[in-house]
Amino acid sequence: MGESLTSNVFVFLLAAFLGYEVVRRVSPQLHTPLMALTNAISAISVVGALTLAGAGEGHLLLITLGAIATACAMINVVGGFMITDRMLKMFKKRRDK
């Protein structure tokens, strides 16, 4: 795990700094959709849950925990993106009458 740890720490640091720079530029008007969107993105953790839920016969504990985790993460994947879009749709410029 040693070598992969080092590269994982690098990835984490770079992603955190990149996130900082990108998020700083988001207008305060959109901070609520921003939170919903980042929540949807971090639900990529569903990928880890899937591998457990699909572990196969004989791994009841792993499958149970994995399946619950999959369901939880999928709530955020679908719910997060959908509600972000729903909010963004409401921001309209001056209506032309």
Add this chain to the structure above:
Amino acid sequence: MHTGTSTLAAKVAYYPHTASLPWYVTVIYLAAAGSFVLSLKWLSSHKTARLGVKAGEVGMAAAIIATLFLPEIRQYNWIFTAGIAGAAIGALLAIFTPMTAVPQQTALSHAFGALAAALVGTAEFYAHQSHLTHFHAAVICVECLLGYLTFTGSLIAAGKLQEVLPTRPLVFKFQNPLNFIIFAAAVACAVWLAIDPGSGIIYPVFIGLALLFGVMLIIPIGGGDMPTVIALLNSYAGLSAAAMGFVVNNKLLIIGGALEGSSGFILSMIMCKAMNRSFVNVLFGQAQAEKAVATDDVYAGRIKKTTAEEVAELLTSARRVVIVPGYGLAVAQAQHVTAELFKVLEARGVDVQFAIHPVAGRMPGHMNVLLAEADIPYDHLHEMEEINGQFGEVDVVLVNGANDVVNPDARENPNSPIAGMPILNVDKARTVVVIKRSLSPGFAGIPNPLFARDNCLMLFADGKAATTEIIQQVKAL
């Protein structure tokens, strides 16, 4: 379930060995990571924001589909059952959550995300208990600690926001020392597990302590600090997902989690700054020294009351009007009547803009969403820095449900508890009308000298009722 953990582990091809990921999965994960960053980048402009959501969706879908083709996945029935159930719940929540309830929905989603990370950590722990390295056990403990405490903490936050739990801070004697002991005990368990992962009883105790600490962390926090707390839990939820990435050795998870982690961190910094408080103060500082300032000295004989009729006349004869909606307006759900006032005044040729303080809603950016939903064009919504220089040219400012965020003491009185807090400089406008039930202080617990200024008129009434009456008076004019 008596296979014994070692044989159990031997049977599971330990999936985190991502070094052996098929090349096409690696490529798709890389593309997904790129799409996530682009997604956030495109959110920086209204024009590209919805495209950003699409980019995120495409990246997410591709990563999930690619994962389903991994050789480690041998069985699909549970994946599809759980996946479809979760997707359905998520869709229902997203479609039916009213915009006023978005803060609690967000808190709930932090709970789900954190629980997912915590459960995966738990599964990892039990699957590999017999042959965990010290380091791997430590990382799993970090993931589980963050995951479980964020899970219960977010549930409590959601309960407070939904008002199924009391919104006022729940404080008792020795609360901070007790919380510290719980946290220290959890950390001690984590250290024990890192040294000796095989010790069976410690892990459940550790989980229990983490769950308890999440509850204890949030119960002393009051409604006014919720924006900061949600942002902080947002950050924790992201960090627990990133910790999961470390445990299962998956860089895509690390990136996704780190993005949310830093975003939540920035948002909580902004909220803290906007309330002139530190993290430590929000989390542990319930005992805010209430300096008894004699309100009589500030207000005595200087308060000028007004009526809805007079306000209607003022507003209609003004050229430029700025409305300052505050937390109180969000709580009273007066955004739709406020939007109606906006339309009525616009129809009479008055230029109406909105000035929005960062803590105006119940979560960062919430007030903007509420006003956008009420059909106010977003080019009329202005953030503090943008509009603060312009108050000198404003004829009438209408403050509704805000107090501390328009207190000129923050700017002028270096001895004030809120000295240095960023405020909206409404006192520079020609006339300020404040709609407020009484002269009671805001969250900072201090009087507001604005109310005693020569250019300030007080309309003592409920925010929603007062706005409705002003609309009627304007229409009658």
